[in-house]
Amino acid sequence: MTEPTSHSSSTLRNSTVKYNAPWEEYQRPYVRDLAYVLSCPDVLTKWLDFVPHQDTPTIAVHNTDFWQAQFAAYRERLNELDTTSAYQELTRYLLKRPSPNRLGFHFEGLLSFWLTDGYAHGLHPYEMLANNVQLFCGKQTTGELDLILYNHREKLTEHWELAIKFFMGSAPFAPVNWVGINSNDNLQRKMTHMQTKQFCTVWVDTENHGQVKIDKRYAVIKGHFFLPVTTVNFIYPDWLAPSFPMHYWLAASNNQNNIDDHSSPELTQNQNHVNNFDNTTGPLAGITDIRRAHYIEWFTQRNFYDCEYPENNSVNSNDKISPNLASLQQGLYFMKVPMGHWLDNHLSNDSSQAQDYYYQDASYKEHYVPVVILQTDVNTDQDGLSD
Template sequence: MSEPVTQSISTHLLVDAPWEAYRRPYVRDLAYVLACPNVLTQWLDFAPHQNTHAIAVHSANFWLRQFEKYQERLSELDTTNAYQALTRYLLKRPSPNRLGFHFEGLLSFWLEDGFARKLHPYETLASNVQLFSGKQTTGELDLILYNHAENLVEHWELAIKFFMGSAPFEPVNWVGINSNDNLQRKMTHMQTKQFRTVWVDTESHGQVKIDKRYGVIKGRFFLPKNIINFVYPSWLAPSFPMHEWCDKYDTSTLAMLDIRDLRAAHYIEWFTKREFYDGRPSALIHSENGILKTGLYFEGNRPIVIYPKQHDETDDKL
């Protein structure tokens, strides 16, 4: 197990963001999905008495290698008409404007396109496999892959998460805009629901047995703005994108922000910033009784989340 890492507020914010080198928004998103490490250095078992299967995670080096091997193709997508293949692929998928589906679409494009170009060994056998209990749908498996390098059938379950952290920074303390969503709850659900499956029926490859399971959890985390030093727990990847959040009712900390430097983010910008939204009326700052609305903002190019430390039920609707 790796040792905890301590970093100051000036260094824990992501400096190396290779996705920012790309001009076209979907290419930048795709580069982000590849270059961003898994949030986890190891899987944490929150259901030790439920007889579940072992779950693995890909290392940060694994994802960096995938990004590097795909860079030439990313440049092609960013500078030629090949971009149309990416946009068509994403927009024909169900609910392409929802963040989770967008993440899944980007990763699925890389899997199919990269395998066809022999840039990785993962052949997609099935995706979005429905689970049933009798005639009732009980869940869905994201990706069933065949790893030709290791001759294994792998089940990858995906999650894109944008969580705000608070002390003591355990998985249960990283929560979403909807405070019922937290990292521990998500991992427990994946382990006790989707990852229990052993056999999968596929349309093109018949019934296959899962040999290995991977949790693929990416996104961004946000630390309290007034924190000075942050000790990374051993389970949290030190290179995971880390930014700041501020309590919407903390007037003294909010006073440190110049509201003129803030821009409300469009929903898709939880992935990467779109400069063409700068200056638009929809990006104007709105407040209620002088309190900024909960959500994502940009302070220049730096993401910052305004979030209620004391839960406000109205924010669950965002």
Template sequence: MSEFKTSRPDTPPTYAPWEAYQRPYVRDLAYVLACPNVLTAWLDFAPHQNTHEITVHSASFWQMQFEAYQQRLKELDTTNAYQELTRYLLKRPSPNRLGFHFEGLLSFWLADGFARNLHPYETLASNVQLFNGKQTTGELDLILYNHKEKLTEHWELAIKFFMGSAPFAPENWVGINSNDNLQRKMTHMQTKQFRTVWVDTENHGQVKIDKRYGVIKGRFFLPINTNDFSYPAWLAPSFPIHEWCDKNDTANLATIDIAALRAAHYIEWFSKRDFYDGRQSPFIYDENGALKTGLYFEGDRPIVIYPEQRDRIDGKF
């Protein structure tokens, strides 16, 4: 039986079966599969534009994919097969960037799982460049053929770690870079990448997209000591929810064991690496004597230190 965990007693438990795996990339892969989509349904923020229908996979869909792949995850976690996963990820462009890491994990599962008949999705193309004349205007993440439904699908991917504030509408979930929020990301996906109909592939010729899926995963963080939060209808109730704190909020910072905090390494936005414990100073100050913005761990409890004033801070996301 997979465990349910939460870092906040006042929220529903978060499904976290990825923590059962020992090897970091296997834990990340399990997280990418078992974590539900942020959304229960796509929200149309561009109703007056001529855009296509967009779908999201249900939480039960991702649970089914995770369960079908569990035996392979165990093999990757306990045998030399782990090298297949590490080699695949590390040979990809910019493997240390979270978005590319997320895409690499899903791409590995798609190719590996299809070869093992664990799902019906054949990868036809990935990172398809879009052009306006000779100018590159964007790219499409994944073009798949669903052999079960006999449909060509376009999956657009996003991995997001957003801090929320009341009233917790999509525009109120903001990233480390305050120009990034959930509503803006969805609008961009809908009005840019998802407008494409025909795609040229290297090995399968030109294909017509039949269905479009927005795959948005990650973690959300509520203001610390929020006691009146209710999941909006659009937010998956099993989506990972944690806490964030204003770095100048002395009252709430006093409730945190600052001496026990450890700044997370970049990859730990996916899952905590215990081998980093004790290897660095427990916290990092900026030039003004405040904790630097970012993800920290208080034991196994993830918490983001973030400026309430929404200052723009350049990050790696």
């Protein structure tokens, strides 16, 4: 595997990544999550066939324009949920679902609410016929289908298979190189599983609509991706949506011979590589506050947590001493940076008009950016990222 080019921490530059987060304008956390689910594009611009020797159905992905249109059509309803007691409809719907605190189930619950609520309000043409349809081989359950919908505009029955992924990338940034924080999960493996398992179903038995034949299949894969901090001038592969949320990951290790057995082999090489230039303080220089993210914040940041800083992770604002990187446990962090800090990728590809807006906005002078810390010590705490 080819590794990213190493640069000293003093010469790091923003990668050419785009970051647009319209969900951040909403205040209530579940509304913010729902806005994220709708406005975030699919990670894929096209489906990639990793099993061309197998006879499998055609799989489609929604383009970015599709999700922008759904977000725009639902925006007034999002405002209502964010500012009125209608928010209770959303919270009740999500909390009565099984395992609402698991990220994959939360993602499915948010999309299911939008499908049900949006159809009832005439905001999209998708009627939900069934969800979580069990698949059997004899009497044994072999899996399930996420969503079976009827598209009244196209007059087609559609099967949507969902995945929410938080993957760290490494060169050469092929689908197999985007992997989970502490598992063997990667984008190529997930897509192969979808194609050879769930998407092979043709007929589905539904409780209220009888047996239906699937006409079209869509993979809905969203989340957040993280680039190594060594990456300079990142070029999006043609399969990766250029507006997909992209951030950074950073390795922390005070013993390179003591590698975390749970870490992906795809990332281990990059962890050692990053430590070649990392002096445990350089990459964090200029950061004024750090807080560890709560689990649900892999979706969207909860601003009301920003005032909670563990003492050992806060930065002394008087002498601007950066925290010791090796002391940070593995997981997602929000790091408060001044505008123009190299971790701040918000403005890397924005228009000059957008930059002017941020410069005039005093609240943007310092702001939080998400960064994943990969701790290579065995005894560190782990954040699992599987569905």
